[in-house]
Amino acid sequence: MRISVVTIFPEMFDALKCCGVFRRALESGIIDFMVFNLRDFTDDRHHVVDDYPFGGGPGMVMKVEPFYNFMDWYKSKFSSNPFVILTTPQGKRFNSDVARQLAEKEELVFLCGRYEGVDERVVNMVDEELSIGDYVLSGGELAAMVMIEALSRFVPGVLGDEDSSRDSFYNELLDHSHYTRPREFRGMKVPDVLLKGDHEKIRLFRHMERIKRTILRRPDLFLKRDLNLEDKKAIIQLVRLLAEGKKVEEME
Ligand code: 6GU
Numbered sequence: 001m002r003i004s005v006v007t008i009f010p011e012m013f014d015a016l017k018c019c020g021v022f023r024r025a026l027e028s029g030i031i032d033f034m035v036f037n038l039r040d041f042t043d044d045r046h047h048v049v050d051d052y053p054f055g056g057g058p059g060m061v062m063k064v065e066p067f068y069n070f071m072d073w074y075k076s077k078f079s080s081n082p083f084v085i086l087t088t089p090q091g092k093r094f095n096s097d098v099a100r101q102l103a104e105k106e107e108l109v110f111l112c113g114r115y116e117g118v119d120e121r122v123v124n125m126v127d128e129e130l131s132i133g134d135y136v137l138s139g140g141e142l143a144a145m146v147m148i149e150a151l152s153r154f155v156p157g158v159l160g161d162e163d164s165s166r167d168s169f170y171n172e173l174l175d176h177s178h179y180t181r182p183r184e185f186r187g188m189k190v191p192d193v194l195l196k197g198d199h200e201k202i203r204l205f206r207h208m209e210r211i212k213r214t215i216l217r218r219p220d221l222f223l224k225r226d227l228n229l230e231d232k233k234a235i236i237q238l239v240r241l242l243a244e245g246k247k248v249e250e251m252e
Helices: 010-017 020-027 066-077 096-100 142-153 164-165 199-217 220-225 229-243
Strands: 002-007 030-038 083-093 107-112 126-130
Touching: 002 010, 002 066, 002 142, 010 030, 010 142, 010 229, 020 142, 066 107, 083 096, 083 142, 096 142, 107 142, 126 142, 199 220, 199 229
Parallel strands: 002 030, 002 107, 083 107, 083 126
Antiparallel strands: none
């Protein structure tokens, strides 16, 4: 998969390339990642990328020409038809489903918006405008990094263990708790059930935790879920424990 970004702050993407799962995906060649400086695609001597808004108002607007120059160059160089994304707080909300859909594309281009906005004519050559949440960032770079990191986890081969991409949100339940050694730390104990090696019980315990967490923290996710047999069994056990005045961690 090829992912390209155009931005006035290319250095910001060093943070994405430097480490972890994404770095390994680059090194193994599963993802071909390129970052371009929008200033290299300006027409004027001073490499100006923004200008005053027609009609007045505060702030600056990102100019249209550099984005079109970039896309013309990109298409001539890679002779392709990439899926083009503009990062903007006005965009459709990015989530796990969007990440999975984007991961299926051959070629993605992220245009990073900055300042108060981008000339509306840039939107004409964009396939999708995306936002990562209801707050304003000074620029789309961090948002693009969030999206790229999240979608790359759905690209086959990026995660060693394919199952790890099926964690929180994949099937609309939050994740269960995790523990490693030591068994006891400052009086805080690992739940007994995890130490006893009864794998059927461990599965039930974890499923109960996922159900309980999702109901308490994200009822919106839980309401969207079609309950399966496992869910119902976990709920029965949860209600039983509740009736006995016990916590999930006290499961026998
Ligand atoms: Cl994609 N861009 C900006 N500038 N702010 C945001 C955003 C994007 N998503 C949430 N806030």
